[in-house]
Amino acid sequence: MRTEEIPNPVRSITLEPVTLTSERKAHASARSRIRKLPPGQRRRRTVVPASAGWFERLRVRLQEDPQFVRSTVQAAFALLCVWIGVEFVLFMRWGESGGATAFVRRPPGAEGFLPISALISLKYWLSTGIINEIHPSGLIILLAIITVSVLLKKAFCSWLCPIGTLSESLWLLGKKIFGRTFDPPRWLDYPLRGLKYLLLLFFGLSVLTMGIPDLRAFIYSPYNKVADVKMYLFFVDLTAAAFWTLAVLAIGSVLIKGFWCRYLCPYGALLGAVSWLSPFKITRNASTCINCELCTKACPARIAVHTATRVRSDECMSCYRCVDVCPVKDTLSMKLSRRSRPIPGWVFGILVAGVFMAVTGLGMLTGHWHNSISQAEYLRRIRTINTPIYQHFRGHVPAYGPND
Ligand code: SF4
Ligand code: SF4
Structure with a gap:
């Protein structure tokens, strides 16, 4: 095993096209500073001999390539979501057939895609100490995501979130097609970033102003009981307006780095707000830094x-x-404090996945995972899903009786 310099990042990164002469000069000067680095100061990476087996290659790759580790974790989590999706489709096939096809249990993980319901469950839990039995896993998943963000910054977005993974894949695709992304100038970027906080404020205030009776009325409403079924039907029977909205978001994500996550995702805003508490931070050693700015250019x-x-x-x-x-x-490097040891990417990946699994695992072990809705109730509700009782407006649901 030997070590060699990491490839010259100035060449390996596709930089944004530069138009200003001063920027070109700065780029050339950064390149020259990197070339002049004494060999002892250059970061080196282990090179695996061609004769090494696949296990050794994998070991070195996992140990030395954080992007490989991150992509692996992202792919595993995306596959988990696909599995949840397939199970939900089979559950719906059973429900829509009136129970004629084989029963497939509704995957509780689907509740991870009901953020508003989870936010309402969170306030209800904080106010009453009760984890409701309608969407318990939605609350547990939200708590897991918040815990990851409090401890490890917004790592959920770039390591686990399936929408984050899709968003990243789309801008990387755009970069492949156009050789660049078309990110808005700074003066426009700042107000656009504020949009997701406005959305968070809107949803947050709607939930915060709900009293306990309102929270309970929403949680046990017919609408909330089948919120996941309604979400499924939304995507299956996509209206023209919803289709074009999704198309605009997809095109925006191809052209602009993190279009949805950076500007519009209220979940990301919430996680960003709590991520201030995280003790882990990217830390720069100013005394050895040569100000080449490659880190800034690489930062999505x-x-x-x-x-x-x-x-x-x-x-x-x-x-x-x-x-x-x-x-x-x-x-x-990523560090707990300025003076602590750097956290390698593979350790960080284990922490992100580990914290998420620990919280969700705790929810499962304590019986807060599967909901209390019976098969017969699901069949009845799916059969009548288009009746007005299953509508809602900003957290307000139609009045319902004990038999609804
Ligand atoms: S910290 Fe950033 S600016 Fe400093 S040497 Fe590393 S990449 Fe260059
Ligand atoms: S600062 Fe580093 S770790 Fe944080 S988003 Fe930018 S590139 Fe990623």
């Missing part, structure tokens, strides 16, 4: 990493892209 969250000693931004998703491209040894 457009954070000026090269000017920070500790990255505190609510936009940091702990994606390790900046760490990967830094050409100088011991200069940029």
Whole structure:
């Protein structure tokens, strides 16, 4: 086994097209600073001999390539979501057939896609200490996501979230097609970033102003009981307006890095807000940094990493892209504190997946995972799903009786 310099990142990264001469000069000067780095200061990576077996290659890759680790975790979580999706389709096939086809249990993980219901469950739990039995896993998943964000910054967005994975794949595709992304200028970027906080404020205030009777009325309403079924039907019977909205979001995500996550996702806003509490931060050693700005150029969250000693931004998703491209040894890393040891990508990946699984596992072990709705009740509700009792408006549901 030997080590070799990491490939010159100036060449390996596709940089945004530069138009200003001053930017070209800065780029050339950064390149020259990297070339002049004494060999002892350059970051080196282990090279596996061609004769090494697949296990050894995998081991070195997992140990030294945070992006490989992250993509593996993202793929595993995306597959889990696909599995949940397939199970839900089979459950719906059973429900829509009136029970004629084989019964497939509704996957509780589907509740992870009901953020408003989970937010209402969270307030109900905080106010009463009760984890409701209508969508218990929705609350547990929300608590797992918040715990990951409090401990490990917005790592959920870049390591686990299936929408984040899709969003990242789309802008990488756009970069492949056009050779660049078309990110808005800074003066427009800041107000656009505020949109997701406005959406969070809207949903947050709607939930915060609900008293306990309103929360209970929503949680036990016919609408909430089948909120996951309604979501399924929304995607199956997509209206023209919904189709074009999704199309605009998809096209926007191809052209603009993190279009949905950066500007519109209220969940991301919530996680960004609590991520301030995280003790883990990307940390730059200013005394060895050569100010090449490669970290800043690689950052999908457009954070000026090269000017920070500790990255505190609510936009940091702990994606390790900046760490990967830094050409100088011991200069940029994820750390608990300035003086602590760097956290390798594979350790961080284990922490992200581990914390998420620990909280959801605790929910399962304590009986807060499967809901209390019986098969007969699901059959009855799916049969009458188009009646007005299953509508809602901003958390307000139609009045219902004990037999509804
Ligand atoms: S600062 Fe680094 S870890 Fe944080 S989002 Fe930017 S590239 Fe990713
Ligand atoms: S921390 Fe950023 S600016 Fe400093 S050497 Fe590393 S990549 Fe270059």
